[in-house]
Amino acid sequence: MPARLGRYAVRRRIGSGGFATVWLAYDEQLDSPVAVKVLAENWTEDATVRQRFLEEGRFLRKVESPYVVSVYDAGELEDGRPYLVMSYADQGTLADRLEVEGLTPAQALEVVRQAGAGLQALHERGVLHRDVKPANVLFRTVEEGGAGAVRAMVADLGLGKALDVSSRLTMIAGTPSYVAPEQAQGEPLDPRADQYSLAAVAYLMLAGRPPYAHASLAAAAAPAPPPPVSTSERPLPPEVDAVVRRALAPDREDRWPDVTSFVAALDAALAPAVSAGAPAAWLPVDPDLTQPGARPTARPSVEPLADPVPPRRRRGRLVAGVLAGVVALAVGLGGGYAVQQRQVHDATVADDSGTLFVTVPHDWAAAAAPAGWTAPTDDGGRFPALSVGTSADWTDVQSADQGVFVAILPGTELPDRMPRHPECAEADEPVDGTVEGHDARTVLYTGCPGGVTVERVVQLAANRLLWVQIRSAHSATANAVLDDVETRGI
Known part of the structure; x- marks a missing residue:
């Protein structure tokens, strides 16, 4: 997390997509929270994408309406990436x-x-x-x-x-x-x-x-x-x-x-259905949604936690790109705890190799295993992996705890079959799409102990897959964590 973007003190990341990342920041001169949207590093040299990013700011500046997000400022970081400073939507979407x-x-x-x-x-x-x-x-x-x-x-x-x-x-x-x-x-x-x-x-x-x-x-x-x-x-x-x-x-x-x-x-x-009229505060202010919080302070230090027990679910195999019967594999995870707190609601955790990063609700970072794993393939091999959860036992089949498992493993194509979760009541049909330009397959399971489970496999490179498993009480939280998985160096 950058300490500053231009003259704005950064608090935490709000979200990210294929082309940009949005940060919650603080305008110290005007004593106000703002949202700063920064072009993603991998698009810095793409003139078309850069132009489209800047056009968004110009389009928004054309409009002075209370019902359109305002752009207050624009600038460029030292690495050449442009950014837009916009009004902060503290009550979510x-x-x-x-x-x-x-x-x-x-x-x-x-x-x-x-x-x-x-x-x-x-x-x-x-x-x-x-x-x-x-x-x-x-x-x-x-x-x-x-x-x-x-x-x-x-x-x-x-x-x-x-x-x-x-x-x-x-x-x-x-x-x-x-x-x-x-x-x-x-x-x-x-x-x-x-x-x-x-x-x-x-x-x-x-x-x-x-x-x-x-x-x-x-x-x-x-x-x-x-x-x-x-x-x-x-x-x-x-x-x-x-x-x-x-x-x-x-x-x-x-x-x-x-x-x-x-x-x-x-x-x-x-009119007949709303004849009584909407209340004055037609949507109540929700204090539990994202709030700006206090003025930025130095980030607190975090004491390392003891090694958590690795997830203990049925082991499967990935053969010729087929993920067969895997429920939750994190064998060989262990080691230190690398977490950077952003503020009370979020924490970003990285694996030991600096390849995998995921931002999770703060209470999810109670136990982390960032030391990597031995991939369940014919040739095995050691690869980056990261497990983060509300407890070391979050992957137990009947556990209601929450967490996320992210790992790299070899593979040249997406699996024909996704992991199965018999402990869940229903499984949606696999959804094929793209994640930041990479082919991906995602399955949502509902009626699980404690909420929902999400499995996603992404064709990260020609011979590398990214596997993400999330267990969450709410699908909205699971989606937010999915959006906040990052890889570097691949």
């Missing part, structure tokens, strides 16, 4: 909220109103968002009427484009379950593409499920009609379904003229 609990129709409508106002502000200044989804709707505490309230803002214009550019050349990108069909097909875009994505988010909040579960952009290019928004568990007026379906029309000519029209129609359709 819509995706965070939906993981914990659903929203009432009144709350869902207010999210659509505020996010829609942000999108309309972008459109009026000639900017498309192109990646509207729950993770890109942020919540921030603001002072209203002498009390704290929560405001929604649209953020992350990494895929954003000026309308005049989008009309000539469009890069096929976006999140499959929320992307408009014309965007998935690579056609020229207009603001109705963002309207479609906002409607998909509205459907998710109102119905409690997304309208689509597209596994690829190809599937999003020709969507089937979604089920009705209203269900027996969540009854809504029939007019609501008609409004949302129009916004989700595959042919953009059949949609509402603009985002404002869609929001107004949804407001009218939902």
Whole structure:
């Protein structure tokens, strides 16, 4: 973790993706927390990606709306990487909220109103968002009427484009379950593409499920009609379904003229369901979500822990790229404890070789084994590995403890079969995709002792696999830890 980014004192990492890392930092001159987005090191020399990163800041600066994340400053680090200083969303994202609990129709409508106002502000200044989804709707505490309230803002214009550019050349990108069909097909875009994505988010909040579960952009290019928004568990007026379906029309000519029209129609359709009106604080301020905390102080020292007992699950074999029957392998782990505390909520742990890094909730770092392992392959061999958990026994089959196991092992292709977890009630179908440009396969298991289990294998290099196993009480935490696994030197 860098001590400073420009003139900003760094507290901890908020998140990272394929192109950038976002840090929570402190503006000592203005006595305020800020979010600093830094271009990833591996893209520093790519002129196209660098330009796209800087364009995000320029697009956001065009808009002065309380419902769009603000850019306060920009700069360049000593190594040449650009960074953007933005408003800090201390109340997390819509995706965070939906993981914990659903929203009432009144709350869902207010999210659509505020996010829609942000999108309309972008459109009026000639900017498309192109990646509207729950993770890109942020919540921030603001002072209203002498009390704290929560405001929604649209953020992350990494895929954003000026309308005049989008009309000539469009890069096929976006999140499959929320992307408009014309965007998935690579056609020229207009603001109705963002309207479609906002409607998909509205459907998710109102119905409690997304309208689509597209596994690829190809599937999003020709969507089937979604089920009705209203269900027996969540009854809504029939007019609501008609409004949302129009916004989700595959042919953009059949949609509402603009985002404002869609929001107004949804407001009218939902009136019977929200006749009592939303409370003044339509979403309560959640003190347990990410908060800025106190002014930065020196990081405390950490005493080494005794060697934890290595995970003790059934051993399997990886032969010709097939991970057969592996549940949790961490044989040979042991040694010291390398952890750098960021603040009370997070800790970053590294293996002894400096190859593997993972950021976890602070209480997960109670026991760590960073000394590597002997890979369960025909030729064996010693490879980097790291186990971190709330206890040394977190990998026991019936344990409700939480933790993450990360390891490198030889392999030239992804496994045909993923590890099985008979202790869990259900296993989702394997999801194939990419992680920062590398082929990956992920399986989520639910109904496990203590919560969920996630298995992921990534083709890190031509002859190296990265294996990640996570056990967590909540899938939101598991996803956050998945996003915070890093490798260096491979």
